[in-house]
Amino acid sequence: MNCVIGLCARDVCWPSTLADLGYQVQLIEQTIRTGSGDDVKPDMIAVSDVLVHSLVFECKGGISLDAGQISRYKGLRVGDLTRWVTLRTANGPLTFDLCFAVREETELIFLGQTDPYPVLSFGENAIKKRRDFSRTELNGRFIEAIDLSGMRPPLNYYPFSDQDKDAVIIPRVLRMIMQIALKSSKGGPSALVDSTFDSEDILSGTHVYWKALSTEHRTELGNRIRGIVRRILASHEDLRSQLEELESKRGYKIRGPLTNLRTTMEAIVDECEKQEIMNRYV
Amino acid sequence: MTVSGSSASKALKAVRAEEELQRSISYSKVRIRRGTAANYSKDDLRYDGAFSVKSGSSVDDHMSLVDETKTRYRELVGSIERFRLGTREADGISRVKGKAFNLVLERKIQDFAFFLNRLLDSKEPFRLWGLRSKASEDYYQVLALDMHTGSSIDLEISPEFIRAYLPEEACGNTLLRLYVNLQHYFDSRIRCEELVFQ
Numbered sequence: 001m002n003c004v005i006g007l008c009a010r011d012v013c014w015p016s017t018l019a020d021l022g023y024q025v026q027l028i029e030q031t032i033r034t035g036s037g038d039d040v041k042p043d044m045i046a047v048s049d050v051l052v053h054s055l056v057f058e059c060k061g062g063i064s065l066d067a068g069q070i071s072r073y074k075g076l077r078v079g080d081l082t083r084w085v086t087l088r089t090a091n092g093p094l095t096f097d098l099c100f101a102v103r104e105e106t107e108l109i110f111l112g113q114t115d116p117y118p119v120l121s122f123g124e125n126a127i128k129k130r131r132d133f134s135r136t137e138l139n140g141r142f143i144e145a146i147d148l149s150g151m152r153p154p155l156n157y158y159p160f161s162d163q164d165k166d167a168v169i170i171p172r173v174l175r176m177i178m179q180i181a182l183k184s185s186k187g188g189p190s191a192l193v194d195s196t197f198d199s200e201d202i203l204s205g206t207h208v209y210w211k212a213l214s215t216e217h218r219t220e221l222g223n224r225i226r227g228i229v230r231r232i233l234a235s236h237e238d239l240r241s242q243l244e245e246l247e248s249k250r251g252y253k254i255r256g257p258l259t260n261l262r263t264t265m266e267a268i269v270d271e272c273e274k275q276e277i278m279n280r281y282v
Numbered sequence: 283m284t285v286s287g288s289s290a291s292k293a294l295k296a297v298r299a300e301e302e303l304q305r306s307i308s309y310s311k312v313r314i315r316r317g318t319a320a321n322y323s324k325d326d327l328r329y330d331g332a333f334s335v336k337s338g339s340s341v342d343d344h345m346s347l348v349d350e351t352k353t354r355y356r357e358l359v360g361s362i363e364r365f366r367l368g369t370r371e372a373d374g375i376s377r378v379k380g381k382a383f384n385l386v387l388e389r390k391i392q393d394f395a396f397f398l399n400r401l402l403d404s405k406e407p408f409r410l411w412g413l414r415s416k417a418s419e420d421y422y423q424v425l426a427l428d429m430h431t432g433s434s435i436d437l438e439i440s441p442e443f444i445r446a447y448l449p450e451e452a453c454g455n456t457l458l459r460l461y462v463n464l465q466h467y468f469d470s471r472i473r474c475e476e477l478v479f480q
Contacts, residue, residue, distance in 0.1 A: 012384040012443050012475060026377050084375060154382060155423050156436035156447045157367070171413050175425045175434060178411070182432055205434070208367040208449045212376040258404045258411055258429075265413055273415075 001043055001059045001161075003122050004101045006154040008046050013152040015127070017141050022050030026085055028158070028212045036075030041214065042098075045081070049089045053135055054081055054096040061163070063106050065113050073098050073117075097133045104128075125149060159207050162220035166228065167269075167276040172206045173228045174265045177243065179205065181261075184247040191243055192233065197226045232268060239264050286313065305389045308470035317343040327351065329466055330407075358477070359454035365476055368450030383457055383476045385444040389469035392441070394422065397468075404429050407463045412437070428456040435460070 007018040008025050023046040031041045043059040056076070058069070078094055087094060097118060102110045104123030111119060111130055119130040120142075129142035160168045180191040180202065189196040196202060203222050204210035210218065233240055242264060246257040285293045297303050311328040313336065323343035324336045331351075335344055367380035391397045402412040402424065412426030417438070424437040433452040438445040444464075448457055465472050 009381045010475075011382055011445060012386055013440065027375070028378050030375070086372070086377070152421055152438065152440050152443075152445075154445065155417060155438055156445075157382070159436075171415060171425050175413060175427065179427055179432060179434060182427070182429075205449075205451070208380075208447070209369060209378055211369040211371075212378055262402070262411065262413065266415075269413060269415060 001061075001101075001158040002154045002156070003127075004044065004057055004059055004120070005157040007127075009154070009157070011154060013150065014154055015146050015148075015151065017127075017146060018046060018048075018055070021137055021141065022048035023055060024048075028209050029214055029217060030084055030212070031214055032076070032080055032084060034072065034075035034080050035077045038072040038075050040069075040072050040076055043101075045085060047085045047087065049087060051135055051137055052087065052089060052091050052094055053138075054085055054094060056081070056096055056098045057101055058098070059101045060106065060110060061103065063109055065110070070114065070117075095134060097135070097138070099133070123148070158209065162217060162224055165276055167272045169224065170228060170232070170272050171265075171269050173225055174232070174268065176202070176206050176225075177229065177232075178261060178265070181243045181246045185249050190247055192240065192247070194226075194230065197222075197229050236264070236268060239268070305469050305471045308466045310466075314347060316340075316347055323347065329462060331355070358479070359458060361478065362448070362454030362457050362476075366448045366450050366452060366454075380448075380450075381476070382438075383446040383448070383474055385446060385461060385464065385472055385474050387442055387444070387464075387469050388471040390441040391439070394420065394439075398422065398424070398439070402426065407467060408460065410435070410460070428452070428459075430459070431456055 005025055006014045007016065008023045010016045010019050025044055025046045027042075027045040029041055029043060030045065031039050033039055042056045044057045046055045046057070047053075076098065078096055081096055082094060085094070100110055100114045100117060100119045102119060102121055104121050107119065107121040107130065116131065118133050121128045121130060125148050126145040127142075127148065128145045129139070132139050159172055177191045180188065180196060184190045189199075189202075203218075203225055206225060207213070207221065213221070239261070242257050242261050246261065249257065283293075297307055309329060311326045313324060313326050315322055315324045315338075317323055317338065317340045321340045321343075323338040323340045325344060325347055326334045326336055327347075333348060338344070362383075365381050365383060368378075369376040370379050398414050401408050402410050402414065404411045409429040410426045411429055412424045414422050414424045417423050420441055422439045424439060426435050426437055427433070428435055431453050433456060434449055435452060435456055436447040446457055446460065448454070461472065461474055461477065
């Protein structure tokens with residue numbers, strides 16, 4: 001998802017292939033009712049005022065499509081999109097393509113499942129297009145594979161989803177705990193109290209697009225985050241006592257706990273990453 | 283090193299002739315004289331925004347310099363905040379907005395451990411605290427907190443550039459301080475693609 005959003009931005013060390021054609025990301029995870037009465041929830045929708053065209057993206061980090069996804073998308077018409085996207089030009093009419101963004105290693109699996117829709121395959125070294133878009137301008141940009149040598153993928157546009165593994169979510173949860181503990185010493189709620197994490201305001205700090213996420217996704221993420229906080233605080237007494245120390249500090253005398261907390265939290269992240277690697281072999 | 287008068291232009295010429303020097307030397311302060319020959323204010327303006335009046339008797343000229351600097355700073359912070367990541371509501375629909383800041387370094391980061399420890403030690407000048415993780419051989423992801431404001435900032439750090447993402451609740455000042463401190467303490471030729479100075 002980050003790699004696709006990056007194509008619509010103009011960042012150093014990442015191709016701006018879609019931004020060059022005027023595409024800007026407008027919607028993330030917006031549920032859209034199709035003309036045939038089904039609901040689809042694309043990961044993101046980018047719109048180009050220049051081409052008067054919209055790209056509806058399904059980004060697949062896993063290895064399979066949701067059951068019935070393709071048949072639901074077959075009912076998607078341009079009229080279903082016009083309510084949601086904004087065009088800053090009167091030159092119409094709007095057209096769109098559904099596009100699947102996949103990892104290179106899963107390309108073959110998805111090519112079989114996504115016919116006739118175009119697929120962008122993201123590898124270590126290149127981005128390749130499989131099957132054509134409806135617009136020649138877009139196809140022209142992907143005639144040759146886009147070389148990624150020397151490029152650095154953006155990692156922080158879209159922080160995480162409820163489908164991501166703990167190793168992706170935990171660092172952001174730890175930073176949120178730290179942020180709460182720092183504010184607690186200035187009168188905010190405590191990071192050591194469970195009910196602090198019931199607040200939507202607090203949870204939204206973990207995800208820049210929180211407000212754009214569906215209610216179900218926010219609920220799922222909230223449950224996931226609360227579970228992670230409870231588990232970490234219950235199993236890391238050292239973290240708990242360092243947070244207590246930080247929350248009790250006033251003024252500027254907080255350096256000692258800050259360094260210790262960084263070391264402890266990085267060790268937790270490290271431990272979790274190692275566990276994920278172990279899980280792959282179990 | 284402080285130089286003034288005709289020595290200042292000679293020193294500047296010498297620095298401009300040496301590319302290596304340009305990356306290592308940055309302005310600590312500039313001296314500004316405003317007003318008339320008889321009624322003026324001569325101020326030092328430091329890179330961190332501190333003013334000190336060196337000579338002169340015109341309070342008005344001093345105050346107008348402070349006001350103008352504040353106005354320009356506010357405008358710059360405002361222009362940064364337009365890039366913050368977040369959502370905007372229109373017709374009951376939440377649309378996403380914002381993009382990363384790209385800080386391009388001329389002086390490459392060679393010792394990541396040292397650089398990251400210094401950047402994230404919560405102390406002056408950077409005042410950042412953060413969790414780092416290695417994304418690849420020489421590419422790090424950092425989830426940081428600005429100890430000055432308490433807001434978050436995400437960073438991606440490679441030897442030749444730093445990508446920075448500000449969330450909606452962050453102040454543009456967080457990015458500007460990072461930029462100025464990197465310019466002052468690491469690479470005076472750093473440039474930010476998204477910042478436009480007038």
